[in-house]
Amino acid sequence: MSNPVLQLKDVSIFQGDNLVLADVNVEVNKGDFVYLIGKTGSGKSSFMKTLYGDLALTQGEGHIVDYDLRKLKEKDIPFLRRKLGVVFQDFKLLTDRTINENLLFVLKATGWKDKAKMQTRIDEVLNKVAMKTKGFKFPHELSGGEQQRVAIARALLNDPELILADEPTGNLDPQTSIEVMEVLQEINKNGNTILMATHDYALLLKYPSKTLKCDENQIYEVVQRKN
Numbered sequence: 001m002s003n004p005v006l007q008l009k010d011v012s013i014f015q016g017d018n019l020v021l022a023d024v025n026v027e028v029n030k031g032d033f034v035y036l037i038g039k040t041g042s043g044k045s046s047f048m049k050t051l052y053g054d055l056a057l058t059q060g061e062g063h064i065v066d067y068d069l070r071k072l073k074e075k076d077i078p079f080l081r082r083k084l085g086v087v088f089q090d091f092k093l094l095t096d097r098t099i100n101e102n103l104l105f106v107l108k109a110t111g112w113k114d115k116a117k118m119q120t121r122i123d124e125v126l127n128k129v130a131m132k133t134k135g136f137k138f139p140h141e142l143s144g145g146e147q148q149r150v151a152i153a154r155a156l157l158n159d160p161e162l163i164l165a166d167e168p169t170g171n172l173d174p175q176t177s178i179e180v181m182e183v184l185q186e187i188n189k190n191g192n193t194i195l196m197a198t199h200d201y202a203l204l205l206k207y208p209s210k211t212l213k214c215d216e217n218q219i220y221e222v223v224q225r226k227n
């Protein structure tokens with residue numbers, strides 16, 4: 001039985017007056033791992049931004065984790081983002097504080113109060129990405145792959161219904177990309193739904209999954225050949 005966490009129907013996405021994507025019909029179901037591929041400038045980031053409320057949806061219908069994207073108000077965006085875990089290419093960790101403090105900052109900002117519960121949750125998510133012993137470190141003391149694993153842990157803090165990862169391996173070498181990918185695969189196996197934009201075709205081959213492609217203002221599903 002399908003259980004959509006994301007549904008877009010006849011959506012068009014614009015940057016200013018420019019049409020970036022047209023006739024977008026996409027569904028992502030609970031538990032899915034979906035890739036979004038496409039050349040630079042084909043609209044992957046615009047698509048992701050529409051999903052986390054950074055770009056307003058003005059045409060078509062869009063529902064994501066119980067939110068109607070057409071009716072999304074500025075004040076709804078922080079609440080939408082609590083139900084999403086967003087992971088970026090450049091990690092976006094706060095450089096002036098430790099990993100623990102980075103995660104604590106997010107928990108406090110999203111309404112957590114109980115200190116012991118916050119520390120338990122931080123330990124849980126760091127454990128999921130094999131970074132439990134590194135909480136005392138500052139971001140600059142970690143490798144790129146480790147920083148991205150922490151960013152994934154941060155995305156998991158509020159048990160998101162959907163994780164949006166925009167080029168999460170874009171700044172990493174091939175071996176480190178695989179390590180980060182293993183983490184994403186593992187959390188997907190444990191029930192998290194993931195939509196990942198990438199142009200790393202090696203990862204697609206190594207970890208085949210449902211793939212959407214942005215090309216010539218359209219998004220369509222690519223059928224992967226099995227050899």
Ligand SMILES: Nc1ncnc2c1ncn2[C@@H]1O[C@H](COP(=O)(O)OP(=O)(O)OP(=O)(O)O)[C@@H](O)[C@H]1O
Nearest residue numbers: 015016018020038039040041042043044045046047
């Ligand atoms: N803030 C903006 N204002 C106007 N046009 C923009 C803006 N951001 C992106 N665009 C344009 O929208 C189109 C899609 O860009 P987008 O960043 O979504 O592509 P992308 O597939 O994510 O590329 P990349 O892999 O380089 O991030 C491009 O033609 C780009 O020039």
